[in-house]
Amino acid sequence: MARFSEHKLARRLLASLRGDMLLLADRNFAGYQLWGLARATGAHLAWRIKKNLVFVPLRVLSDGSYLSIMRTPAENIRHGQARAAGRTLTEPPRGHLVRIIEYTVTIHPQAGPPRTETFRLVTSLLDHRLAPAHQLARAYHQRWEIENGFAELKNRLRGAGFILRSKAPELIYQEIYALLTVYQALCALQTRAAEHGGTDPDRISFTVTVQLARLAVAAQAAADVTTLAAARREATTELLAALLPPRRNRQCQRIKKPSKNTFEVRKRDQTRTPSNVRYTLKVTKHPT
Template sequence: MTDGLSWASGWTEEYRPPSKSAIFQARVRLGSEPLKALFERVAEPLGGRDMPGVWLAGRRLVAIDGMCLDVADTVANDGHFGRPGANKGEQAAFPQARVVALAECGTHAVFAAEIGAYSQSEATLSEPLVEQLEPGMLLTADRGFFSYALWRKAIGTGADLLWRVRTDKSAPKPFRVADLPDGSWLADLRQTHSAAARRAEPLRVRVIDYTIDDGRENPDTYRLFTTLLDPDEASAVELAAAYVQRWEIELAFDELKTHQRGPRTVLRSKSPDLVLQEIWGHLCCHYAIRSLMAQAATHSGHDPDRVSFVAALRITRQTLAHPGAFPP
């Protein structure tokens, strides 16, 4: 990038790239907030009205999930982020930052994120994140996210929900209200842990129970809760298939962690604020690449999933390395 600045400014003879120390000092002066503000200002869903894989029942399909990133093993990072435990009371080799994000399933565009310490659960970081939802979105989430409070907060945004829930002894207990012709059923959710909770207005949901024929003798049973109550709008089979698209956010995390970050498995920054700056920078970079990919897919009339992230990343890096390839 500094080579590009030299070429674009015309200082080819006078300009000297800054040293590593100068870049580090500039990063310290900048801090993490401008990178966070940049991401929050530009990141938004990318899928157009006719883009394949983006919509279900007229709603934009999005997903929420989290990932952990190893950060440099320093006293400051350890104190701020903490680290997971390992076997026999030992701790992991590196502290970890936890990132929870919202991503558009059809384009892999991460459009909102919260960054916290390893000790903060995904559910905790999700509370401010769901406020970024909007009417016309359909949010998918895995079974680790459900709670009555988070469900109420999410539906309060006007978005629709399609969440997997647990089916063990501690799972939420829906009270059956009516059977629907597609095999799903309507139910009310009531909290029963206190008198005040029992008096609260019940949550009406549609329940979809299904198994996947994967050749096992005892396949797992999946249970989904959704706010889409009308089977004519979206059938149980369509919703079960749509829930599979939640895995697209896992692929987006893999793009960022495995390919974009490159061979370095540990973020290099040695202080918490610069770790945050580095993570926000990675999120900005991933969004920029995914924006270019969405534009290319729209121009060619293809599904964004048919465009290779690795190829797009390679082309982007080549462009930065050869700034003379495009006009100033």
């Protein structure tokens, strides 16, 4: 797997995108070619971008965001050479028309002073009336939910002490795909239950979902269409009856043990700071 970069691996997932999706990605992925391939699927994009990338405003919108061009690689070289020579290019650059949103996230921890971090998003949603900047900023903030998804897949679905049984690489791939398939099915069940109850999917307990699925499998719930539909309705009712409390904002300290890591090393007797925090998102209005 080390032979492949994240960009190459990401391209394998593009076929799964649909026109009714909004794809979030971190700042490692924003680039002219990959952006074009992802947009060609019909899905809309909202990706974080690095602070050193230059996007010249074409038109500032009323919500503080602005339209710009994600330039082609050739245009980047041409404009870079012009800046180095002190020349100003008058013609518009070639590339993707995009919208830039800049905002800050202020974290108010239970202990210690608040800290503020600046974010920049590039999005294909150009109409600020249909997709206001503050809504897209909050949507990107949800990208961190994937960390909970990793924990569900690696720990809660497999169970304590579970390891892959297969010895051959092909069979290991088969086991991994089986786990991913089951996880996707459980997430679909959670989402349908949340839609039925008019609640946020993150309030549906994954642990309870796994327990109900195991009971349904043991009871041969998929024996026929009628039995499966009844089992699904029963599971939906039980999931909505066991809702989790509303998700609280949290932070996780970047303290790791490897010596080569730049983060502070956590000692065994060191207590962690409280993880509960309060977030404030504020869109930065670009000057007109």
